[in-house]
Amino acid sequence: MEINSTQAEFLRREIKSFPGIGKRKLSVLDSELGIRYVRDLLKHYPFRYEDRTQFYLIKDLREHISSSVQLVGHLHQVQKRWVRTKDSLSAEFSDETGKISLQWWNQINWISKYLKEGRRYLIYGKPNYYKGKISIVHPEMTELKDHASPKGKIYPVYSSTQTMKRVGLSSSGLQKIIQSFLSEIHPEFETLPASLGEKYHFSQHGKALHDIHNPPNIAALNKARERLKFEEVFFMQISLLSLRRVRKENLKAHGLGMNPMVSDFLDKSLPFSLTDAQKRVINEIYSDMKSEQQMHRLLQGDVGSGKTIVAFISLLAAIGLGKQAAMMAPTEILAEQHFEVCSHWAKSLPISLSILTSSVPARERKQRWKEIKEGNIQLIIGTHALLEDNIQFHDLAVVVIDEQHRFGVWQRAKLWKKGKDKHPHVLLMTATPIPRTLSMTLYGDVDISTLDELPAGRPPLYTAHRRESARQKVESFVQTQLEQGHQAYWIYPLIEESESLDLQTIEDGFAAAQTRFPHLKIAMLHGKLPSEEKQDIMRLFIAGEIQLLISTTVIEVGIDNPRATLMIIEHANRFGLAQLHQLRGRVGRGKEKSYCILMTSSPLSEEAQKRIDTLVSHQDGFSISQVDLELRGPGDRLGTQQSGAPELKLVDLVKDQAILIAARQEAMDIIHQDPEIKDPKYQTLKEHVHALTKQAAWKYIA
Ligand code: ADP
Ligand code: MG
Numbered sequence: 001m002e003i004n005s006t007q008a009e010f011l012r013r014e015i016k017s018f019p020g021i022g023k024r025k026l027s028v029l030d031s032e033l034g035i036r037y038v039r040d041l042l043k044h045y046p047f048r049y050e051d052r053t054q055f056y057l058i059k060d061l062r063e064h065i066s067s068s069v070q071l072v073g074h075l076h077q078v079q080k081r082w083v084r085t086k087d088s089l090s091a092e093f094s095d096e097t098g099k100i101s102l103q104w105w106n107q108i109n110w111i112s113k114y115l116k117e118g119r120r121y122l123i124y125g126k127p128n129y130y131k132g133k134i135s136i137v138h139p140e141m142t143e144l145k146d147h148a149s150p151k152g153k154i155y156p157v158y159s160s161t162q163t164m165k166r167v168g169l170s171s172s173g174l175q176k177i178i179q180s181f182l183s184e185i186h187p188e189f190e191t192l193p194a195s196l197g198e199k200y201h202f203s204q205h206g207k208a209l210h211d212i213h214n215p216p217n218i219a220a221l222n223k224a225r226e227r228l229k230f231e232e233v234f235f236m237q238i239s240l241l242s243l244r245r246v247r248k249e250n251l252k253a254h255g256l257g258m259n260p261m262v263s264d265f266l267d268k269s270l271p272f273s274l275t276d277a278q279k280r281v282i283n284e285i286y287s288d289m290k291s292e293q294q295m296h297r298l299l300q301g302d303v304g305s306g307k308t309i310v311a312f313i314s315l316l317a318a319i320g321l322g323k324q325a326a327m328m329a330p331t332e333i334l335a336e337q338h339f340e341v342c343s344h345w346a347k348s349l350p351i352s353l354s355i356l357t358s359s360v361p362a363r364e365r366k367q368r369w370k371e372i373k374e375g376n377i378q379l380i381i382g383t384h385a386l387l388e389d390n391i392q393f394h395d396l397a398v399v400v401i402d403e404q405h406r407f408g409v410w411q412r413a414k415l416w417k418k419g420k421d422k423h424p425h426v427l428l429m430t431a432t433p434i435p436r437t438l439s440m441t442l443y444g445d446v447d448i449s450t451l452d453e454l455p456a457g458r459p460p461l462y463t464a465h466r467r468e469s470a471r472q473k474v475e476s477f478v479q480t481q482l483e484q485g486h487q488a489y490w491i492y493p494l495i496e497e498s499e500s501l502d503l504q505t506i507e508d509g510f511a512a513a514q515t516r517f518p519h520l521k522i523a524m525l526h527g528k529l530p531s532e533e534k535q536d537i538m539r540l541f542i543a544g545e546i547q548l549l550i551s552t553t554v555i556e557v558g559i560d561n562p563r564a565t566l567m568i569i570e571h572a573n574r575f576g577l578a579q580l581h582q583l584r585g586r587v588g589r590g591k592e593k594s595y596c597i598l599m600t601s602s603p604l605s606e607e608a609q610k611r612i613d614t615l616v617s618h619q620d621g622f623s624i625s626q627v628d629l630e631l632r633g634p635g636d637r638l639g640t641q642q643s644g645a646p647e648l649k650l651v652d653l654v655k656d657q658a659i660l661i662a663a664r665q666e667a668m669d670i671i672h673q674d675p676e677i678k679d680p681k682y683q684t685l686k687e688h689v690h691a692l693t694k695q696a697a698w699k700y701i702a
Pocket of ligand 2: 307308402
C-alpha cells in the first residue's frame with residue numbers, strides 16, 4: 001500500500017533533516033536517549049500518564065486527596081509580597097463551592113504577566129492542607145473562555161534527565177516535539193501483515209502510535225499498548241530468525257565429528273561417568289558440528305552441572321582432526337583454572353595446549369601468537385587477550401565461550417571471525433539459566449541445549465540466614481568445619497563508592513579471622529592483588545594448603561574446589577539473587593555435605609528479605625532466576641542490550657508471557673513459509689525489520 005511505504009520512509013528519516021529542532025536539542029536527544037531517527041522519537045513512549053479527565057469542586061477537596069487535581073474557577077487578588085529573602089506571589093482562586101489560595105515562589109515576574117484578576121482558569125496542582133486552609137503552589141494555569149467547558153484529557157508524561165531539562169527537553173518540551181512528528185503519522189499506517197491485524201483485532205500501527213502518545217481514554221491506551229508490545233516481540237523474532245537462517249546458509253564451517261582422539265578419551269581417560277544430560281548435550285553438539293553449517297549453540301546449565309567437560313569434549317572434535325580450538329573465559333582466574341583442568345584431562349592425549357591472558361609477559365605472548373598462527377598450539381585457553389587483532393589462527397574449527405553473557409555480541413563475534421576460510425563452530429556457555437519462553441525470545445537466533453541434571457552423589461547444600469547476633473555461633477561452626485579438614489570461603493561484598501573502603505572492609509575481616517582462628521591457614525584474595533599472587537593463592541587453596549579464603553567476589557565465576565564445603569557471605573543483602581546463587585555454587589561440589597551462611601547486619605528491605613528467603617528455600621538455578629526476574633526484570637544480566645536485537649521498550653518479559661509466545665509463533669510461521677520474506681504481502685514487514693536490525697546484528701553477518 002502506498003501510504004505504508006511513504007510512512008515507513010518517514011520513520012527512517014533522521015530528525016535533524018527536519019527544520020525546527022535546534023542543534024543542542026538534537027545532540028542531547030542523541031546522547032541521552034539515543035534518538036536520531038523519527039522512529040526512535042516516536043518510540044520514546046510516555047512512562048506514565050496523568051489522568052486529567054476528572055474535575056474537582058473545592059468543597060470536595062479533603063486531606064486524603066494528595067495527588068494533583070484539576071479545578072475550574074476565577075482568579076482574584078493577585079498580590080506580590082516580600083517573604084523572608086525574596087518576592088513571592090499569591091492569589092485567591094474560587095469556584096461556586098469555596099476558595100483556596102495559590103502561591104508562586106519562582107519566576108514570579110514572568111508568571112505575574114499571565115495572571116489576570118477576574119478571569120476564568122483551569123488549574124492543575126497538588127493541594128496542601130494547613131490549619132483548615134487549602135493552597136496550591138505553582139499550579140499549571142490555562143485560561144478559559146467564560147462559558148467554555150474544559151475538556152478532560154489523559155496527559156502523557158515522558159522521562160527526561162537533568163541534561164535534557166537544561167536544553168528545554170522536559171516532559172512537556174519532549175511532548176511538543178513528539179506531537180509535531182506524530183501529526184505526520186497517518187492512523188491507517190500499518191506495519192504488520194494484514195492477516196495478523198485481523199487475527200488479533202489490533203488497531204493499526206498509526207492509530208496505536210497516536211493512542212499511546214495521546215490516549216483518548218484508558219481502553220484505547222490499553223489496546224495500543226497491547227499491539228505495540230506484540231509488534232516489538234514479533235519484529236525482534238523475525239529478525240532473529242532471519243539472522244539464524246542467513247547464518248545457516250552463508251557461514252560455512254568444517255564438518256567435524258567423532259575421531260580416534262575423542263573415542264580414546266571417552267574410553268580410557270574420562271575422569272568420571274557422564275550424566276545422561278551431559279551425554280545428550282554432547283550428542284546435540286556433535287550432530288551440529290558434523291554439518292558444514294556453522295554451529296551456534298548456547299549451553300545452559302546451573303552452576304556445578306558440569307559444563308567444562310562438555311566443552312572439553314567438544315573441543316576435541318577439532319583437535320582430533322588436527323585443527324585448532326579455543327576457549328575464552330571472562331576472568332584470568334577462570335581461564336587459569338580451565339587451563340589446569342584441561343591440561344589434566346589432556347595428559348594422556350597428544351595435544352599441545354597453552355594459555356593466553358594479559359598477564360602473560362609481552363615477549364612470551366608474541367611467541368604464543370606465532371605458535372598459534374603456525375598451528376603448533378592446538379588448544380588455546382584465554383581471556384579477552386584472545387581477541388587481539390594480532391592473533392591469527394592456522395585452522396580454528398571450534399570456539400567455546402564460557403560465561404558468555406559477560407562478553408558483548410561484538411566480542412563473541414570477534415573471536416569466531418578468526419576462522420580463516422571457514423568459520424569455527426561456536427558453543428556459548430552460561431550458568432544463568434532462564435525460563436524457556438524467555439530464552440527462546442532473547443536467544444531466538446541460537447540453538448539451546450540444557451544441562452538439567454547435576455552429577456550424581458552431590459551432597460545436599462544447606463543455606464541459612466544468620467544475623468549479627470549469631471556471629472559467635474557462626475564462628476564456632478567455621479572452626480569445627482575447618483578442624484575436620486574442610487575448606488571455607490568467607491566473602492565480602494564490593495561497596496562500589498570507594499575502593500579503599502572495600503579494601504578496608506575485607507582487610508578488617510582478614511585481621512579478625514587471623515585473631516579468631518590463630519591455628520588456621522588463612523589467605524586473602526581481592527581484585528587489587530597482582531595477578532600472579534592471585535593465582536598463587538587460588539592454586540594453594542585448590543591444593544588444600546589454605547583452609548580459609550577471605551575473598552571478594554573475584555571468585556564468583558566458575559572456580560572449582562570440591563574440598564570447599566562452607567561459605568560465609570557477609571552483607572548478603574548487598575548482593576543480587578543470581579550473584580548469590582553463583583557464589584554459593586562454589587561449595588557443594590565434592591562428596592561432603594556443604595553449607596552456605598548468609599550474614600546480614602542491618603534491617604532488611606522487603607526485597608532483600610525475599611532474595612534471602614528464596615535462596616534459603618530454593619536450590620536450583622531455574623527457579624531462582626524466575627524469582628529474580630520477577631523481582632527486578634531481566635536487566636542487562638542477560639545481555640539484552642547486546643544481543644543485537646532491537647530493544648524491547650514496552651514488553652515485560654515476565655508478565656507478558658502470552659504475548660511472547662504468540663508473537664514468536666507467528667514469526668516462526670512466516671519464516672517457515674517464506675524464509676526470505678519475499679512475498680509482496682510482506683513487503684512492508686521486510687522493510688521494517690530490515691531497518692530495525694540494520695545497525696545491529698546484520699552488520700556482523702554481512
Ligand atoms: P559448571 O557447569 O558450573 O562449569 P564444572 O564443569 O566446573 O561445572 O563442574 C563442577 C564439578 O563437577 C567439577 O569438579 C567437575 O569435575 C565435576 N563433574 C562434572 N561432571 C561430572 C560427572 N558427570 N560426574 C561427577 N563429577 C562431575
Ligand atoms: Mg563453569
